[in-house]
Structures are given as structure tokens and as C-alpha cells.
Amino acid sequence: MTDTLTTHAPGAAPCRLTHTLDAIDAATPGRGILDEGSKREIRRASLTAVCVPGYLTPFGSREMPVARGWGSGGLQVTLGLVTADDVVKVIDQGDDDGVNATNLRRLIEDSEKCASTKDTREATIIQSRHRIPEEPMGEDQILVLQVPNSEPLRAVQKSVTECARMHAEADYSMMWVSLYEDLVRNGVITKTTGYPVLVNGRYVMITSPIPRWDVPQLHDSPFLTLLGAGREKRIFAVPPYTDVRPLTFDDVPFEVEGSKDQQCERCGSTDTFLVEAAPGRMMCSDVEWCTRVTDADVDLDRHANNAPLQYLPDPQRRVRVAAAADHRDPKELVDRPVPAHAEGWTLAVRGVGKVHGPGGADAVPGTGPEAGTAISPRTGAVVAAWDVSFDVAPGEALGIIGESGSGKSTVLRCLIGDEKATAGSMFLTTLDEGRTDVFTLDDTERRALRIDTLGLVHQNPADGLTMTVSAGGNIAERLTAAGWRNYYEIRDRAAYLLEKVEVPLDRMDDPVHTFSGGMRQRVQIAKALATDPRVLLLDEPTTGLDASVAAGVLDLLRNLLAERDTAAVVVSHDFAVIEALTDRTLVMNVGRAVETGLTDQLFQDPHHPYTQRLVAAARR
Amino acid sequence: MQTTPVLTVRDLRKSFTLHTIDGRKVTSLHGVDLDVAAGEHVALAGPSGAGKSSFLRCVHRSYLPDSGSVVLHTDDGPVELTDLPDREMARLRGRELGYVSQFLSAPPRTAPLEVVASAARRRGMSRTEARDAAAESLKRLALDEALWDVDCSVLSGGERQRVNIAAGTVHPPRLLLLDEPVSALDPVNRERALELIASLSASGVAVLAVFHDLDAMHRLATRVVRFADGDIAEIGPPADVLGAHAA
Numbered sequence: 001m002t003d004t005l006t007t008h009a010p011g012a013a014p015c016r017l018t019h020t021l022d023a024i025d026a027a028t029p030g031r032g033i034l035d036e037g038s039k040r041e042i043r044r045a046s047l048t049a050v051c052v053p054g055y056l057t058p059f060g061s062r063e064m065p066v067a068r069g070w071g072s073g074g075l076q077v078t079l080g081l082v083t084a085d086d087v088v089k090v091i092d093q094g095d096d097d098g099v100n101a102t103n104l105r106r107l108i109e110d111s112e113k114c115a116s117t118k119d120t121r122e123a124t125i126i127q128s129r130h131r132i133p134e135e136p137m138g139e140d141q142i143l144v145l146q147v148p149n150s151e152p153l154r155a156v157q158k159s160v161t162e163c164a165r166m167h168a169e170a171d172y173s174m175m176w177v178s179l180y181e182d183l184v185r186n187g188v189i190t191k192t193t194g195y196p197v198l199v200n201g202r203y204v205m206i207t208s209p210i211p212r213w214d215v216p217q218l219h220d221s222p223f224l225t226l227l228g229a230g231r232e233k234r235i236f237a238v239p240p241y242t243d244v245r246p247l248t249f250d251d252v253p254f255e256v257e258g259s260k261d262q263q264c265e266r267c268g269s270t271d272t273f274l275v276e277a278a279p280g281r282m283m284c285s286d287v288e289w290c291t292r293v294t295d296a297d298v299d300l301d302r303h304a305n306n307a308p309l310q311y312l313p314d315p316q317r318r319v320r321v322a323a324a325a326d327h328r329d330p331k332e333l334v335d336r337p338v339p340a341h342a343e344g345w346t347l348a349v350r351g352v353g354k355v356h357g358p359g360g361a362d363a364v365p366g367t368g369p370e371a372g373t374a375i376s377p378r379t380g381a382v383v384a385a386w387d388v389s390f391d392v393a394p395g396e397a398l399g400i401i402g403e404s405g406s407g408k409s410t411v412l413r414c415l416i417g418d419e420k421a422t423a424g425s426m427f428l429t430t431l432d433e434g435r436t437d438v439f440t441l442d443d444t445e446r447r448a449l450r451i452d453t454l455g456l457v458h459q460n461p462a463d464g465l466t467m468t469v470s471a472g473g474n475i476a477e478r479l480t481a482a483g484w485r486n487y488y489e490i491r492d493r494a495a496y497l498l499e500k501v502e503v504p505l506d507r508m509d510d511p512v513h514t515f516s517g518g519m520r521q522r523v524q525i526a527k528a529l530a531t532d533p534r535v536l537l538l539d540e541p542t543t544g545l546d547a548s549v550a551a552g553v554l555d556l557l558r559n560l561l562a563e564r565d566t567a568a569v570v571v572s573h574d575f576a577v578i579e580a581l582t583d584r585t586l587v588m589n590v591g592r593a594v595e596t597g598l599t600d601q602l603f604q605d606p607h608h609p610y611t612q613r614l615v616a617a618a619r620r
Numbered sequence: 621m622q623t624t625p626v627l628t629v630r631d632l633r634k635s636f637t638l639h640t641i642d643g644r645k646v647t648s649l650h651g652v653d654l655d656v657a658a659g660e661h662v663a664l665a666g667p668s669g670a671g672k673s674s675f676l677r678c679v680h681r682s683y684l685p686d687s688g689s690v691v692l693h694t695d696d697g698p699v700e701l702t703d704l705p706d707r708e709m710a711r712l713r714g715r716e717l718g719y720v721s722q723f724l725s726a727p728p729r730t731a732p733l734e735v736v737a738s739a740a741r742r743r744g745m746s747r748t749e750a751r752d753a754a755a756e757s758l759k760r761l762a763l764d765e766a767l768w769d770v771d772c773s774v775l776s777g778g779e780r781q782r783v784n785i786a787a788g789t790v791h792p793p794r795l796l797l798l799d800e801p802v803s804a805l806d807p808v809n810r811e812r813a814l815e816l817i818a819s820l821s822a823s824g825v826a827v828l829a830v831f832h833d834l835d836a837m838h839r840l841a842t843r844v845v846r847f848a849d850g851d852i853a854e855i856g857p858p859a860d861v862l863g864a865h866a867a
Contacts (some may be wrong), residue, residue, distance in 0.1 A: 344707065393707055555729055562738070582729050583710040598681060598706050600725075605683040609639030616640055 032111030034079045041082030042235070046226055049237035054199025056150055056234040064230065071104055071129060072230030074146030078108055078127045081142065081226075087115045089123035094131045094285035096273070118288055130193070132214040134272050134289035135298075136306045137223040139240060145210065150229035150236065152196050152206040169444045171200050172204045175247060176480035177466075181473050182508045183252060183487060188313070191258060196247045204247065212246070213256040213273040216308040219244040227288035249326035249487035253318055256311040260261035267293035271307040279537045330496035339429040339534075345391035346417075346567040347535045348434065352388045354410050357381025360422055369589045369610060374405075377518075384410040385591045388424070391566040392535070399578035399599060400571045401614065408571040411588075412539050414439075415569070416456050417446040428453060430534055451481045455533035459540035461520035464527060467513040471498060471523045474512060478530035497526035501556055518549030522556065529560070536561075536568040540589060542577055554580055575618040579603065587611045615620075625693050626795050626826035627656040627679065627714040631729060632688035634671075647840070648674040651688065651849045653833050661817075661827040663837040665861065666847035672830045675847070676797045678702075679828065680719050681709050692716060692795065714742030720788035720801040724780045726772050732783040733768040739787040750791070761812055777804045785813050792820050798829035802836065814840065834862055 024036070030483045034042075038061075043058035064072040071092075082088060088108050096118040104127065109116050117123050120135035127144040136144065153163040156174035166172065170342055175196050182189055189195075194208035195215055205227075207215050218225060218238050225238040238244055248254040263270050265277070272289060274282040282336035284290035292298045341347060355363050359379030364386050366377040372384050385407035392398045394555045414421040425437040430453050438449065450456070458464040465474050475494040476484075484490050501522040507515070512523055521541065528536060541557060542550035558580055561568055570581045578585055578599060585602050587595040587610065595608040606612045635647040648671045664672040677683040679690055681701060690701040694716060701709065713719075718739075726735045736754035737747075745753060756847050758768060759821050761782040772780060780805040788796060798817070800811045818840055821827055837844055837858055844861040846854040854861050 396707060396710075551729060558727060576728075584706045590821070596706065597684065598710060600682050601684055604677065607637070607684070612639050 001292060016161050017051070018230045032079065032113075033065055033107070034062065034076070035109075036122040038076075039080045042076050046077060046080065046237065049226065049235045050224070050239045052203070053237060053239055053242050054197075054203030056205075056229075056232075056236050059235055061230065062382045063231045065107070066104075068231040069148060071127075071146040072125050073228030073233075073235070074129070074144050074230070075104060075107070075228075076230065077144045077228035077235060078125055080104050081144075082108065082112045082114050082125055084113050086112075086124045087117050089117050089120060089163045091126065091128040091131060091133065091286075091288075093129070094273075095287045097287070100129070120288060130211070131210050131273070131285060132210055133216045134286040134303060135292075137221070140221040141223045142224055143225045145208075145227045147206075147208050147229040147234075148231070149194065149208050150206060150227070150232045150234045151229050152194075152253055156192070165443075167203060170202065170449060171447070171481065172198075172247075172526065173477050173481035174466075175204055176249075176485075177469060177473050177477045179247060179249070180476045180480070180487065180490065181469060183249075184470060184472065189252075189255065195508055198245045198247060199238060200242050200244075202522055211257055211273060212254075212311075213258065213308060214245075215246050215254075216256070216311060217306070218242075219362045224233065229341045249490075250485045251322040251327075252310055252487045253321040256308045258312060259313050260314075264290060264293075266290055269293055271309055282461050315440065322488060325488075327486065327489055327492075328450045330489070330492040339426075339433070340394050340432045341429045343391070344393045346394050346429050346435075347569070348391040348427040349411070349415065349429070350389050350425045352414055352426065353386040353422045354407075354414055354419060355386075355422040356380050356384055367590070368592050369594055372590065374407075374591050383591050385414070385588075386423070388586075388588070388593045390586050390593070390596070392569060394534075394565045394567055396584070397561050397568040397570055397582040399582035399585035400569065400588060401573065401575065401578050401585055402494050403573055403614070406588040407591040408573075408588050409539055410591075412456075412537050412569065412571050416448060416454060416537060418444075428535065451478065452531060453534050455528035455531075455536045457521075457525055457528045457536070459543050461510040461512070461517070461524045465512050465520060468511055469510045470511055471503060471515070471526075472508045474523060475525050475530050478527050482531045493530070494526075494598075497529055498523070500529075500560070501526045502552075516549075518545055518552060521545060521549075521553050525553070525560070526576045534566060538568060538570045538572075538581075540572050540574075541570070543572070543574065557581060575603065575615070587614065624658040625655060625822075626658050626660075627654070627828065628689070628691040628693070628698075629654040629675075629679070630689040630691075632675070632678055632690060633686045634674055634683055635686055648850050649678065649685075652850075652852055654845060654852065656826045656828055658794075658826050659821055659824045660843050661821045661829065661840050663841035663844045663858070664828065664830045664847055665837065665844050666853070668846035671850040672774070672847050674850075676719075676799050676828060676830060679795075680713070680717060680797055682719075694794065702747055714739075715744060716794045718788035718793035718796040719799075720797070721799045722781075722783050722801075724772060724784040724787075726783070726787075729771050731769045731773070732763060732772060732779075732786075735772060735783055736786045740791040743791045743793060745791050753791050754786070757790040758783070760816060761786050762809065771843060778806055778809060781805055782809060782813070785816070789816060789820060792823065792825045794826065796820060796825050796827045796829075798827065798831075800830055800832055803832060805843050837862060 040452050041060050048055040065070050090101045090105040092098040098118055100410055103115050120133040125142045129146040151163055153166055156178055157163050176460045193211055194206050195212050196204050199205045199208055220241050222240055224240050227236045246254045258274060262274055262282050264272060264274055265281050266283050266291045269284055272284045277283040277287040357380060359376060359381045363376035363379040363381035366384055367374050367383040376383055390398060402408050413419040415426060421439055425439055427434040428438060448454050472494040475497055476490045479490050479493060495505055503522050512520055542553050572578050582599050585599045589610040596609050602611060605617055606615045630653050632652040633647055634649040635645055638644045652675060666672055674683060678685045685702050691698045692701055733754050736757055737750040740750035740753045763779060763782050772783060785801055802813045805813060814836055841858045844858045845852055846861050
């Protein structure tokens with residue numbers, strides 16, 4: 001454990017530090033169920049969590065005497081922090097006397113020889129599941145929350161690595177989509193515990209397990225909140241006086257549970273979080289508070305000021321907020337003329353190459369159309385594409401044609417960033433007026449380009465859509481990624497796009513997996529067009545659709561390209577598609593561009609042997 | 621006789637290498653020179669395979685010439701077409717050239733009005749102007765108004781060809797290339813089409829045409845160029861060239 005510290009300070013000092021730490025360990029013999037090393041690890045993670053508010057800090061957890069998922073995360077945090085001078089309070093479901101709460105409290109008391117209390121005012125550390133106490137807490141108190149699920153992105157992304165990337169790039173559009181979907185399905189936000197919040201303007205954190213009622217408490221709170229997830233071995237924190245904002249669309253107000261007219265049956269409180277104790281009978285969830293209200297041992301004004309009453313559901317407020325929000329015309333995005341380079345292009349591709357396998361550029365000799373193979377005789381690498389160059393002007397569509405395996409899609413994947421090009425460069429006039437090579441950008445910057453500048457339509461709609469999300473939600477994903485935070489604006493834009501691609505609007509809120517192949521492709525096109533990208537890349541947009549559906553999609557694309565100033569690249573092995581959509585075409589064979597020309601000229605007067613074969617084959 | 625030059629062709633050569641048939645080489649133009657002025661109607665005559673259509677297509681760049689020069693004199697000065705970058709060629713084609721072949725090549729599932737209007741838009745008209753011009757053009761060729769918004773593929777051969785002529789001539793281009801434009805038309809419609817072509821010449825459009833019927837050539841051409849074996853065999857007034865040829 002001490003090794004991690006020595007790496008920060010090489011030389012003689014770390015040895016001294018190590019010795020010091022060892023000395024501390026020797027001076028504070030193991031007490032309770034956690035040894036000093038484990039506690040130190042927890043403290044270290046807690047400190048990191050405080051330094052990076054909302055960030056999920058992993059920690060090395062030892063085995064615990066309680067099952068993970070039964071409060072082991074919160075318990076470890078408390079055991080790591082608690083001293084003999086502390087007074088600990090434990091709440092479960094708002095109650096100090098539940099079986100879990102009682103057992104955890106006894107465990108902490110026995111292990112750490114500290115005092116315990118049921119009175120929030122006396123406690124220095126409050127470990128809780130489900131609630132923040134009704135009694136307003138102060139700067140000298142620490143709230144420890146037991147967290148069953150720590151990863152806010154888990155519901156929308158199964159891959160742990162991908163979640164980490166999304167946090168790193170603050171790519172939270174899928175969180176917004178889940179809120180959008182909730183609103184679409186239910187008319188109001190129904191997500192109660194675990195509501196996502198943006199902490200300190202940076203990390204989205206899950207507030208599990210507290211209800212929405214308690215979420216406003218975390219904002220600018222005087223107390224420190226530490227959240228421990230035992231199963232996932234993560235600690236995260238909201239330091240005192242930190243900005244904590246629930247994710248909320250600009251025109252849909254954040255609301256808490258409850259209503260203005262409900263009241264606790266027992267103590268008569270109207271400003272507390274109530275739970276249904278029996279059918280139709282509402283009572284305070286915080287038993288301590290309820291009892292003290294009955295005993296008149298509370299500061300009611302102080303509590304009322306602290307209660308989130310302004311967030312109670314109110315139809316009039318919803319209308320007011322929706323009306324106050326800015327609303328763009330769904331047809332006209334911000335005026336974004338397509339800038340053209342002095343040489344006329346929007347997108348320029350220079351010498352792009354992709355080699356799968358060893359050797360890089362050295363693998364290229366001996367491959368290509370003349371050699372008749374893409375496999376390098378020298379290294380065995382596959383030269384999927386090499387030395388492909390072209391540029392596309394605003395309002396122009398360039399076709400790339402060639403049989404399967406000729407490298408068409410590889411080139412497209414290099415452009416979009418799904419694959420890393422081995423060689424070449426790519427320029428966009430929207431990026432530094434075409435002076436910066438897109439291939440030199442990092443992944444985050446490439447992603448930003450995909451949201452703002454490049455639209456991609458995959459051959460398979462499943463690659464471009466989230467199938468469980470509605471058609472509108474899929475478009476919302478792209479829009480929220482681009483910073484749209486206005487629910488009704490997003491709805492209008494999605495409806496406008498779906499109408500444009502001729503998807504009936506009464507299907508807008510249906511999940512796309514219920515759509516036919518042709519409809520899915522239309523939704524995918526609408527999604528690609530969501531932010532009005534200046535460059536549209538189409539990868540076999542009609543392949544895999546039956547003839548009549550393909551014809552419909554083709555007509556749609558033709559009309560879209562004709563009316564917009566987009567620069568488009570159309571990849572297809574089908575001459576009919578290329579002919580219908582493009583003016584100019586590049587022919588690829590075994591990874592090389594073998595011929596370029598006007599599309600009709602290539603069709604009527606093909607020069608390269610390969611193009612002649614292709615054209616002959618196309619004439620059925 | 622007007623003398624504003626529109627098209628200057630020098631030493632135009634075109635051959636085809638047929639890689640699918642053991643690399644056989646077929647030559648179709650052996651260095652052709654030709655000038656066309658504004659308002660002039662130059663008819664290309666000669667037997668099949670003499671190179672008439674190849675010549676038209678080389679000017680249009682649907683064939684890529686091997687060598688030689690094709691210069692179009694535009695408002696912005698002369699433009700060499702043989703090595704004009706594809707992108708500029710595509711734009712210049714839309715703006716300056718009208719090309720009417722024997723068959724309509726419209727995108728699938730488009731309606732006559734749309735086909736003609738988009739041709740007019742490419743020549744620089746606004747959306748509404750283009751629609752009006754297209755309507756007028758179709759009316760002039762007497763295409764039944766009930767057919768204007770149906771799919772072109774359901775039209776008869778003659779109807780389709782009138783759409784083709786309308787698209788080639790709407791908002792008249794600088795140079796009109798005609799490759800047997802009226803062969804699919806009945807006598808009445810043929811007459812209408814020929815009148816339209818004549819009126820375009822009168823308004824200053826340069827026309828380069830291949831007709832198979834001598835009558836049309838006699839009526840429209842200011843000059844006739846007789847092709848033989850990929851080269852020009854004779855140039856002169858219709859009466860001279862056609863008369864001599866017919867005899």
C-alpha cells in the first residue's frame with residue numbers, strides 16, 4: 001500500500017515516509033474488524049473522491065463481515081473514518097430501529113468503541129440508506145450513504161470501459177436520452193431513487209439510494225457526503241458547498257415526489273418526505289423527525305426553509321417553465337453555411353491507407369490490383385486500403401464503388417474514426433479552415449466531429465441506432481450530445497426530421513426494434529441529419545433492403561442531397577445507387593483507387609479493366 | 621451568319637481499349653476539327669459507326685477523349701473541357717450544355733415536371749422560376765398535363781422523349797447536343813420538336829445534332845458535317861453535302 005506513495009517522491013524521502021507509515025501502524029495496533037492498512041486505503045480513496053467531486057474512485061476492499069449489497073460500502077467508509085470520539089447514527093429506510101440499522105450500529109460501536117445516537121443533532125457521522133435526515137445537518141457532520149449501484153451509466157451502457165470513456169469525455173447524452181424516454185413514456189419524470197445529478201459541473205453521479213426529495217439537499221450543502229458502493233468497490237463524494245444539479249431539461253422543471261396537500265398522519269408535518277405506511281395512510285419516512293415533531297423538540301422554521309417544497313409537482317409551473325425556455329425553429333438550425341476551401345472542397349482526403357497487421361507502410365509493396373492481392377507478401381498483413389485521395393465540395397455527392405472487400409468501407413471507417421488510418425490525412429473546412437489534419441486529433445476531438453460535422457449512415461441500422469430506444473429518443477441522443485437541453489425543442493426537431501424521412505409521426509415514440517428494416521433505415525438517416533452535418537457519409541445505405549423499400553430510401557436520399565448543401569460520400573457496390581445519387585465516382589479495387597471520373601462517364605466509357613468488368617456485370 | 625464562337629474542337633481523338641475482350645483497341649475518332657458558332661445548327665451525318673455519337677459524347681464528356689481539345693466559349697471566357705476537373709465539368713454541364721439522347725435517362729421514380737424543373741435549376745433558375753419554365757416547356761411539346769406528376773417510367777416512348785427534349789432545352793443552354801432526339805416521336809410531335817429546335821437556333825443557341833432523317837437536316841441545319849470512319853469527310857451547306865451524299 002505504501003508503494004503508491006513512494007512513486008510520487010523518489011529518493012530518500014519516500015523511505016522515511018514508508019517508515020513513518022509503518023510506525024503509525026505499529027503505534028495504532030489493529031482495532032475492530034478493519035486493519036489499519038484497509039482503513040488507510042479507504043481514507044485515501046475518500047480523499048481522492050473529495051478532491052474530484054462526483055468521480056467514482058475505486059478502492060481495494062477487504063472481505064467484510066456483512067454481505068456485499070447490505071451496506072458493506074457505507075460500513076467500510078464509516079469504519080475508515082470513525083474515531084473513538086465520534087458519535088455514530090445509522091438509519092435504514094429512515095428508521096434507526098430497523099434490523100439492518102441496529103445491527104450495523106452495533107457492529108460499528110463494538111468494532112470502534114465509539115458512541116452512538118439516534119438523534120441527528122448529536123451525531124458526527126450519519127450512515128444512511130434511503131434518506132438524508134429531515135433535521136438540517138451542519139458543517140461538523142458527515143453523511144455516509146450506502147450505495148447499491150454506483151455507475152449512473154450502467155443502465156445505458158453495459159461495457160465498463162465504455163462507461164469510463166463516457167465519464168472521461170463527459171459524454172452523457174445517453175443519460176439525457178433516458179430522461180427523454182421517461183418523459184415520453186410517462187409524461188413526467190418517474191425515476192425516483194437514483195436520480196442523476198451533475199456534480200461541480202463535471203461528473204454525472206447517481207444519487208442512489210435517496211429519493212428525489214432529498215436531491216436538492218446535496219446542492220451547496222454545509223456537510224460532507226461520502227457514498228460507498230461495496231459491491232462495485234467505489235467511493236464517491238460531494239464535498240461541502242459543492243454545486244449539485246439534477247439533470248433537467250431547460251423546459252421541464254425538476255420535481256420531487258409528493259403533493260402540496262399531503263400530510264403525515266402521525267405528526268401532521270406537511271413539509272417532510274412521506275411514505276405510505278398502509279394503503280392510503282402517509283407517514284414521515286424519517287421516524288426520528290416524526291417523533292420529535294410530536295414531542296415538539298424541533299426547529300420547524302429551520303426545517304421548512306430547508307425542505308424542497310418549491311419543487312413539488314405543479315402543472316402551472318410546468319407551463320411557465322416550458323414557456324420561458326428558448327425555442328428554435330426545428331427546420332432552421334443556427335445559420336451554418338457550409339464553408340468551402342479555396343480549392344472548393346469541404347472534405348479532403350489525402351493518401352489514406354489502412355494496414356491490418358504488421359509492417360505498416362512496409363507491408364504495402366506487392367499488394368494491390370496488379371498483384372491481385374491485399375495480403376502483403378513481406379509481412380502477411382492485409383492492406384485494406386492504400387493511397388486513396390479525393391475531395392468533396394458542398395452540395396456534391398461523391399460515389400465510391402467496388403466489389404465487397406475492395407476497401408470502400410475501410411476508407412469510410414477511417415474517415416469517421418471507427419478505425420485508425422495507417423497513413424494519410426483528412427481535412428475539413430469546418431476544422432481550422434482545413435489546415436489541421438483530422439487524423440492527428442485525439443479520440444475526444446474526433447467524437448466531437450462526429451456529433452457536429454460528420455453524419456454517418458451505416459448499412460445496418462442496428463449499428464447506428466439504439467434499438468430499445470424510441471425513434472425520437474435516437475434523434476435526441478444526437479441532439480443532446482450536441483448540447484440540446486430543451487425537451488420540447490428536441491421533440492419538435494425529431495418530429496421535423498422524421499416527417500422529412502417519411503416516418504409516420506405516430507410511431508415517433510415507439511422503440512425502433514418494433515420498426516421494419518426500411519423504417520429503421522429512415523430513422524437512422526434522420527438521426528444522421530439531426531445536427532445538420534456538413535459532411536454525410538453513407539455506407540451501403542440501401543443494401544439489405546428489399547427492392548421497393550430500397551427504392552424509397554434511395555429517393556429520400558436523392559431529395560435530401562439535392563436540397564441541402566451537404567458534402568456527401570456514398571459507398572456502394574451497386575451502380576444504380578451510385579448513379580442515382582452522385583455526379584462523380586471513385587472506383588476501388590483491392591484497396592486502391594483505380595479510376596475516378598464523372599459517374600456517367602465511368603459508366604459509358606470505363607477505362608480501367610476492373611471498372612469495365614464492373615460495368616459489364618452491372619448491365620443485367 | 622453569326623460569328624460568336626461557342627465550341628472549338630481541335631484534333632479530337634478517341635479510342636476504346638476493351639479489356640474484357642483481350643485488350644482489343646477500337647478507334648472511333650481520328651483527330652476531328654470543328655467549330656460551332658452561336659445560333660448555328662451543325663448536323664452530323666454519316667453511316668452508323670462513323671463516330672457521330674462518339675463526337676457528341678466526347679464534347680459532353682460522357683466519353684473521355686484520348687487527346688485533342690474541346691473548348692467551350694462561356695461568358696467567363698474559353699474553357700477547355702477535355703481536362704476540366706470532374707467537379708467543374710459536372711457544374712458546367714448542368715449550366716451550359718443541353719444533351720438530348722435517344723432515350724430519357726432520368727433518375728428512377730421521378731415525374732416529368734421534376735425532371736425538367738431540375739434541369740432548369742441546374743441552369744441557374746430559382747425553384748419557382750424553374751417550375752414555371754418546366755411547365756411551359758412541357759406545354760410547348762404538348763405533353764398531357766395529367767402526366768406531369770406521374771412516374772416517367774409509366775410514360776410511352778414518345779412521351780418520355782418529349783420530357784427528354786424539354787429537359788435539354790428548358791431555359792436554353794449555350795450549346796445543345798442532340799443525338800437522334802425525334803426518332804421516337806409521331807409526325808405531329810416530331811413537327812413540334814423540330815419547330816422548338818429551330819426557334820432555339822434562332823435565339824442564338826448553338827446546336828450540334830445527329831438526325832437520321834434527311835428532311836430534318838435539310839430544314840434545320842446551317843451546315844452539315846459528314847463523318848466517315850471516325851473523321852470528317854465533308855463539310856458544307858445541307859443541299860451540297862446531303863445532296864451529294866444522297867446521290
